[in-house]
Amino acid sequence: MAKKRPQTKAGKQQLKDGEIPVVGAREPCPCGSGRRYKACHGRAAAQAVTELVHRPFEGLAGECDWVALRELVPAATVELTLKGGLPEGVPSVTLATVLPMAWPALRRDDGSVLLALQNDTSSGDLSRDLADTLQRALEVEPGTPVTARRVPADGPRLQDLLDPDAAFEPVVRTGFEFWVPDAENATPEVAASLERANAAAIPTVLLSGADAAYWCETPEKNHLRWVMPHPEEQLLDALARLHAAGTSSLGEDTRLVGSFRAHGLV
Template sequence: MAKRSARHPGSPATARAVATAEEVPVVGQREPCPCGSGRRYKMCHGRAARAAAAPAPARPFAGLPGEGDWVCLREVVPAATAALRTTPEHGGVDVTLATLLPLARPGLRRQDGERLLGLQTLGTSGDPSRDAAAALLAVLDLAPGEDLARRPEVTAATPRLQDVLDPSRPLEVRVHEGFDFWLDPGVDPQGPAAEALASANGSVVPTERLAGVEAAYWCRIGERTHLRWAFVEEEQQLLDALARLAAAGEAGLGDGTRLLGTFRTQGLLVPVWDLTPGAVADDVEEPAAAFRARLDEALAVTDPLTADERRARAGVVSRQLTLRG
């Protein structure tokens, strides 16, 4: 005879099982689920909360001014800030976008009142734009000296950055040598705070943004220098254009440089060039502008790829890079 379940429709255990994600408060992913099931939130109602969120877009920062720079600030730039402003519907408030905040906090408000939004944080929705918008809205309510110790709740109804930021304001990136922008002006950190700041500053990869083209960042890793450049063009069209340039021997950024390969992140293709030893950012400005002009010409070509160009394309595609540093 089959065993009867110890649960019945009116039991507390069954009631917990049928509770919806909306009825259960959001807590940390590793904390006990508030429904009382005894399981961690991520293995219980956290699953339902994630399922209820909107599908993650292929390009989460598409539609924002400076999409390529948003991607670079999220993925490759260690220490940088940019001024944001919310729409009038959200108060027209000034907020400082930061690549990274102390303890990877989603946001904080300094004692001087400046609001900071951290971009390099772990999210819950799979959409960095929605996660960041939830944090931004929470930052608006912080008192001076407060921070967001926990990621705000994100649901399908949560707006995205595209919904809450003033679209007329360009993204003007300021790259820093370290994370001193965490501090209020004139503050001299002491004790653990000073040690944490020194540790963070010691890990920064020297990075500069090129002035003459969009979303291109020079960096030095060890003894080598590179250029990482995020392009907003459609990937297949961009690969064709890169192949045309590579087949013609025009894919480099001057003598002694070479296109190492590409990586994909946040829906964009990011080519990486190996630069000449000792090259600084200013050395790359003119070659990068010339490459941008050649690329625009190649993008305008609609003829089928030649045999040499197809081989070059296969070579570009095969050189997929793993992001380091």
């Protein structure tokens, strides 16, 4: 019986991992393996996109305030400084807690950009999601909102786009009137969204005596919400010692009610 001749590899040279483009999940993988993309290199790409980054704002100026604006503060803005300066036709880039209709970003009629921080994101790296949204907002036509999408795993992060030496100075707002330059001429949809957002906003004040400390006036009790940069275990140990000594309160009729972790900080 004649032996079968060994199968030869396809004439097409297989690509290296870093050179393989993204295609549809059911399409043949561009690497030349003959398998579908989702069962070949698409599997690693999907894992890279969903892998959780525990401290997405690490390395940015004002990391604690980034976390506070993402999780605690209802209405605030921050002027952002880009590496290399602003592109032509973009007078300013402003970070905002939320935008009308939950838009991820908005390019205003005058070319300025608003970037929302509290939106849902598609990957495990919030910094990469925000950077992708920011880049698209800088490129769309003025007067255009930016919608959400799945970001590429090798895209830039905020740390690649923002000037690390620029000050990060939040301005806490009493409402969301900053959404529109002229609220009286807003569309009915934007006006309704503005009214709902203002009604739900908890009055909040940024304290000047400590970094990333916010005083929140809730209907029943007022709260001091304070994001700290210290290592978690050391911070919790220190709080436990203060509590055991009876000195964890801020004075009469106050008490420490607890803590939680958000984006790698407590």
